C-alpha cells in the first residue's frame with residue numbers, strides 16, 4: 001500500500017518542505033526521503049523523457065528561456081525591445097520563477113504589460129502568437145501567463161517574479177508558447193469592456209519570443225544583475 005502511494009510523484013513526501021529537506025540533507029538523506037527521491041526521479045524520467053537529462057543534471061530543476069526580439073510587424077519609430085525572459089521551476093512541486101532582463105524602452109517610465117500568448121508562431125511578427133494562453137478558460141487577468149505591469153527604469157526592465165501560476169510541467173506547460181511585451185499598460189480587467197477581459201487592452205505587440213528549454217547557466221548569469229538591484233532598493237529603503 002505504501003509503495004502504491006509513493007508511486008504517485010510526491011504524493012506522500014513530495015511537498016515543498018520535503019524538497020527543502022532534500023536540499024539540506026542531500027549528504028545523508030533518510031531512507032524514506034531517499035526512496036521518495038528515487039521514485040520522483042523515476043516519474044521525471046517517465047513523464048519527461050526528452051527533458052530528463054537536463055532537469056536531472058540541474059538539481060531536478062527545469063530551466064527555460066525566451067530571447068525577445070522586436071516584432072517583425074513593427075512600424076518605424078516604435079521602441080525596439082530586446083532581451084531575455086528566463087524561467088526556473090523545481091520538479092515536481094516547485095512554483096515557477098521568472099526573470100525579466102529587457103532593454104530598449106528609452107527613458108520612458110510608463111508601465112508595460114507582459115503576457116504569455118497561446119502560440120509559438122511568430123511567422124507574422126508577434127501578431128501570429130494568438131491571444132493570451134488560456135488553458136483554464138477564464139477571463140483576463142487570471143490567465144497563467146498574466147505577469148501584470150512592469151515599470152522600466154533607465155530604459156530597462158530587470159525584475160524577478162516568484163510563485164507564478166504558469167508551469168513548465170504537465171499538459172499546461174508553457175514550453176513552446178510565447179512571451180509578448182506590449183506597448184501599453186495592462187488595465188488588469190478593470191477597463192469595463194470586452195478587450196479588458198480578454199487581454200487587458202495592452203495595445204501593440206512590441207516584442208516577443210518563443211519559450212524553449214535552456215541551460216541553468218543562463219539563469220545563473222542573469223540572476224545577480226536583477227537581485228543586485230533588489231538589494232540596493234532594500235538598503236535604500238532601510239536608510240530612509
Ligand SMILES: [Cu+2]
Pocket residue numbers: 114115116117132180182199202
Ligand atoms: Cu499580451
Ligand SMILES: [Zn+2]
Pocket residue numbers: 115132139140141142143145146198199200
Ligand atoms: Zn491575460
